[in-house]
Amino acid sequence: MSNPTPEPSISTRGAVDLSALNRPQSPPPGEPGGAPGAQGFVVEVTDENFQQIVQDSTTYPVVMLLWMPTDQANADLATLLGRLAEEYAGRFLLGRVDVQAFPQIAAAFQAQGVPTVVAVLQGQPLPLFAGAAAEEQVRGVLDQVLAAAEQNGVTGRAPGSAGADEEPAAEPEPEPLPPLHQEAYDAIERDDLDAAEVAFGRAIKQDPKDSDAVAGLAQVKLMQRTRGADLQQVRAAAAAAPADVDAQLAVADLDMLGGKVDDALARLLEMLPGADADAKERLRERLVELFELVGPGDPRVAKARRHLAMYLY
Known part of the structure; x- marks a missing residue:
């Protein structure tokens, strides 16, 4: 796993031994006695999402379980891995591949039987183990995968997802x-x-x-x-008549509309020292109106208010 390349390189060759068909059977996933349904940090891998999941392994580790959902030994391992995936809280994503439903995906990992567990890091497959395993052994293997992922810079977290049978949380109704x-x-x-x-x-x-x-x-x-204001014309008029209150008010409005709050307030404040009483009142009224628009609690407004008081009194 040293120096893996970011491009997926999982090929589609090989075959999976389906001898598990002769072993004790389990109910389908999600039914009593069967493996839990895919939810949280567990996803069912299909032809549609396979390439995306492999690509996602460049961001966070992916652990693939190649299984037969109705085989008891497979269901037991899927249950254990699913519980650990939730416990590890997104440090890896567990992808479950039903080898009967998606034989091409199963063949991509060249597994010889089920259950088989394979890690995918940066698009590269890393065989982990086949058959049943004790929880402590599985934990040890997962910890090794996470250590290898960290060494290769794959340290993201997998997103969790709600179960297919869960209703999405309702958006609160706005007041x-x-x-x-x-x-x-x-x-x-x-x-x-x-x-x-x-x-x-x-x-x-x-x-x-x-x-x-x-x-x-x-x-x-x-x-x-x-x-209907033309920004270029308004700016040209203000530049040509720097003492024209109407021209400067017009530019300040367009600055405010464009989010240039500091420029708008500063332009009007700078006119106050040399303005006559009528012009000062017009500038004050417009500044107060702009203060309300920005919000009285905005620090830019507090600073401008201090300057306004200084110039007026």
Whole structure:
């Protein structure tokens, strides 16, 4: 197993002795008395997922059990390996190959009988053992596989999966929005920003401390102001008239819309020292609105508020 290559190199030749057919039988997997169904860190290997599982062995170790599910000795070993796979919690994936259902996969490992256990690391097969084995012996073999995997940089964890008969966990139902909030979002969906502004405004009138409505209103106003704006033209106008409050407000809006929060706030703050009373009030109002949009708890807002207070007072 030294210096394995990442490309799968499992060939399809050889045959599997099916003499286990004459041994004591076991119920099918998942039924009482049989091996557990595949779930957690145990998967059934099929023609469809075989190549992907081999490829996954470049990320985490894979242990393949070639078996006949209804043979008692095979079922006992599958039960043991499945329990250990869950105990090792993803340090390896156990893949179970039904040699009768998928003879081509079984032939790829050149097994002479079942049960046979083979590790796959970085696409390379590593025969482990055939036949029954005591738990301590199996643990020792698995530990050797994991040590070899670590030496070759295969240290990922296999993803667990729910059993086929398990219902997936239901997604929690989202809390319903307050009626006026829902009205505003519905209006935004149909691109009626004026109606959204009215709905959020009514929500704020009902509860002036409704921070979600305040932020929503600020977002709608930003969308209204930037609708149809040409970024290059707006920037060119602002560069040509650095003292023009309207031009700088327009650029700040587009910066905010593009996620450039620091640039937007800094642009308006830098205009305050030389602005007249009317311009200062317009800049203050826009900054306060942008503060609500970003969120009062954002550290960028706290810093900008300090600068605003310093420039105004």
